[in-house]
Amino acid sequence: MISTTLLEAIENEMSSLEVDFHDDDWIQTIPSLPGWYFFETDTPPEEFCELGPPVGINHNNLPKKVDESSSLRREGILILPAEYELYFVYSGETANLKARIKEHIWGHEKTYCLALSNYLILHDYSWVVHWATCSFGEKPNDSKLWRIFGEQAWRAKNGWPILCGR
Numbered sequence: 001m002i003s004t005t006l007l008e009a010i011e012n013e014m015s016s017l018e019v020d021f022h023d024d025d026w027i028q029t030i031p032s033l034p035g036w037y038f039f040e041t042d043t044p045p046e047e048f049c050e051l052g053p054p055v056g057i058n059h060n061n062l063p064k065k066v067d068e069s070s071s072l073r074r075e076g077i078l079i080l081p082a083e084y085e086l087y088f089v090y091s092g093e094t095a096n097l098k099a100r101i102k103e104h105i106w107g108h109e110k111t112y113c114l115a116l117s118n119y120l121i122l123h124d125y126s127w128v129v130h131w132a133t134c135s136f137g138e139k140p141n142d143s144k145l146w147r148i149f150g151e152q153a154w155r156a157k158n159g160w161p162i163l164c165g166r
Contacts, residue, residue: 010132019127030098034143035133039090043125059115065163079159090163093147
């Protein structure tokens with residue numbers, strides 16, 4: 001089945017780096033290619049609820065995202081942490097992994113992003129970004145449907161990250 005093959009490709013090709021909020025040199029190793037990305041942290045869900053509104057007008061409202069995803073908890077499909085362990089809080093797909101991950105870390109005024117560096121309390125926790133490149137299609141936009149399908153297949157297998165709205 002194609003979804004199994006695609007999921008295996010995503011999981012087998014996944015690379016990872018620890019996020020450093022004080023130095024952006026690490027981001028240079030992330031390719032500027034289309035693919036999937038995933039954020040993992042040991043931040044307790046209740047910490048996100050205390051963050052307050054986003055700094056940027058287009059930035060994700062993290063407390064609101066946690067609240068919106070709470071209905072999935074009752075259905076048992078929300079990804080939740082085991083005590084003091086890393087868990088996936090966000091997943092996405094993009095035409096440019098480096099640029100998109102950078103936006104989620106440091107924010108960008110014109111994009112819908114996490115802007116994690118704006119929340120100093122989050123710096124006290126461990127953060128890891130994972131990514132896998134998508135080799136379907138000749139141009140980044142050719143792979144868009146494959147990237148969406150791969151992201152949804154990953155969520156169907158692993159559960160819904162608490163900071164994802166759709």
